[in-house]
Amino acid sequence: MNLTLEDIQAREARHILQTYRRQPVAFIRGSGARLYDTAGREYLDFISGIGVTSLGHAHPTLAAAIAEQAATLLHTSNLYYHPYQAEAASRLAQLSGLPRAFFCNSGTEAVEACLKFARRYWYTQGAKERTRFVALAGGFSGRTFGSLSVTHDEHYRAPFAPLLEGVTFVDPDDPAALEAAVTDRTAAIIAEPIQGEGGIRPLSARFAAALTEACTRTGTLLIADEVQSGLGRTGHPFYAPVLGLRPDLISVGKALGGGVPVGAALVSERVAQAISAGDHGSTYGGNLLGTRAAVVFLTELMDRGLLDHVKTVGVHCERRVRALALKHPVIVEVRGVGLMRGLQLSLDATPFVDEARTRGLLVNRTDEKVVRLLPPLTIEQADIDRAVDLLDAVFAAVAAEVRA
Numbered sequence: 001m002n003l004t005l006e007d008i009q010a011r012e013a014r015h016i017l018q019t020y021r022r023q024p025v026a027f028i029r030g031s032g033a034r035l036y037d038t039a040g041r042e043y044l045d046f047i048s049g050i051g052v053t054s055l056g057h058a059h060p061t062l063a064a065a066i067a068e069q070a071a072t073l074l075h076t077s078n079l080y081y082h083p084y085q086a087e088a089a090s091r092l093a094q095l096s097g098l099p100r101a102f103f104c105n106s107g108t109e110a111v112e113a114c115l116k117f118a119r120r121y122w123y124t125q126g127a128k129e130r131t132r133f134v135a136l137a138g139g140f141s142g143r144t145f146g147s148l149s150v151t152h153d154e155h156y157r158a159p160f161a162p163l164l165e166g167v168t169f170v171d172p173d174d175p176a177a178l179e180a181a182v183t184d185r186t187a188a189i190i191a192e193p194i195q196g197e198g199g200i201r202p203l204s205a206r207f208a209a210a211l212t213e214a215c216t217r218t219g220t221l222l223i224a225d226e227v228q229s230g231l232g233r234t235g236h237p238f239y240a241p242v243l244g245l246r247p248d249l250i251s252v253g254k255a256l257g258g259g260v261p262v263g264a265a266l267v268s269e270r271v272a273q274a275i276s277a278g279d280h281g282s283t284y285g286g287n288l289l290g291t292r293a294a295v296v297f298l299t300e301l302m303d304r305g306l307l308d309h310v311k312t313v314g315v316h317c318e319r320r321v322r323a324l325a326l327k328h329p330v331i332v333e334v335r336g337v338g339l340m341r342g343l344q345l346s347l348d349a350t351p352f353v354d355e356a357r358t359r360g361l362l363v364n365r366t367d368e369k370v371v372r373l374l375p376p377l378t379i380e381q382a383d384i385d386r387a388v389d390l391l392d393a394v395f396a397a398v399a400a401e402v403r404a
Ligand SMILES: Cc1ncc(COP(=O)(O)O)c(C=O)c1O
Pocket: 050, 106, 107, 108, 109, 111, 140, 141, 142, 143, 192, 196, 197, 225, 226, 227, 228, 229, 253, 254
C-alpha cells in the first residue's frame, strides 16, 4: 500500500473509533532505533511503542523466529501443549524468583489476572471477606474494568463508574495512610515500583519499607505491576527487588514480546497452590507466536548481554540528561532509572514533544509536564548522545518561543 499520511488520516477519520489523539505521522518501516514515515523521513525512536519494541525494530533474530513460527504453527489454544510456554515461563521464573506464569496478551490482562489470583488465594483460604485492594495515587494499571479500578486518574475512571468495589487509593508519599488503609480485609496491594504513566516516579525507600511492613502485619499479598518497569528496562530484571520488595505476584507485558502482544502474571508458589483448573483462561494467551517471541527476547536479555548493556548505557543516559537539566531551567527534575527516564518540566510538555518530532526525535508526554524517554533496550550510546543533542536544541528553541 502506497498511501500518504493524508490518505490514512482521512480513512481513519471515517472508520476508526476516535479513542486516540494521534500525532500527525504514519510509520511504515523500522530498523533498530530508527523509524521511517510514509514520506521516507527518518526518526530516532526514544519511546519504542511505549516501552514495547525492546529489541528495536526489525531485530533479525526476532524477525526470523516470528517468520519461522508463522510458517510452522501459530496457534493451537490452551486445550493442548506446545513447547514455548514452559520455556518462556522457566526463564521468567529465573528472572523473577516467582515459579509460575499465566500467559495473556497485554499488560491490562496481566493485571486482571493478578487481581483475580489474589482474590482466589483468600477465597481458597476460607477468608472470603478479604476482597479489597489498596492501590496508589498516580498509579496506572490499564483500562479494562479490574485494572481501571486500581488506576487512579479520575479522567479515565469517571465515565465508566461503577468500577470494582473496595479499592482504596493511598498517596505514595504517605506511609501512615498506607498503614491505615491495609487491613485484614485487604486481599492485595498493587503498586508500580516506578510509576510510568504517572510521570516516571520511583517509590521511595521509606514507602517501600511501609509496603513490606503492611503486608507482613496483615498477610496482604503484594502485586508489583512491572508492565513498564520490568524485564530489564531499569538495568535490573525487575525493580521491586531493588526497593527491597518481595511481591507475591508480578504483572509483565510490553517488552516481553518485543512488539508481539504477550503479557504474563507471575505467581508465587503459595498463590499458585490456591488456583484450580478453570479459574482463569484465555483463548490466545500463551500462543506459539507470542511465547516464542518472549523466548527470543528473554534469551537476548539473559544470555546475550542485553541486561548488562542497559546497565551501562543507562548510566550514560542519566549523566547526559542530568547535564541537560542543568542547562535548561524548564527541566525542574530528572527521574527514573536505566532506560526509563522522565524530565519533569515547569510547563506542559506538548510543544517540546512536537518540536522533537519535527526534528526527527520521538519522545512522549506523560502526566502533562513530563517528557518521557523509553528507548529500545538495545539503544547504543551514540544514539543516546544524538537524542540528547536533539533535546538540547528542542529545549533551546521552545524556551525561546515561550519567552518571545
Ligand atoms: C504499569 C502498567 N500497567 C499496565 C499497563 C497496561 O498495559 P496494556 O496497555 O498493554 O494493556 C500499562 C500500560 O501503559 C502500564 O504502564
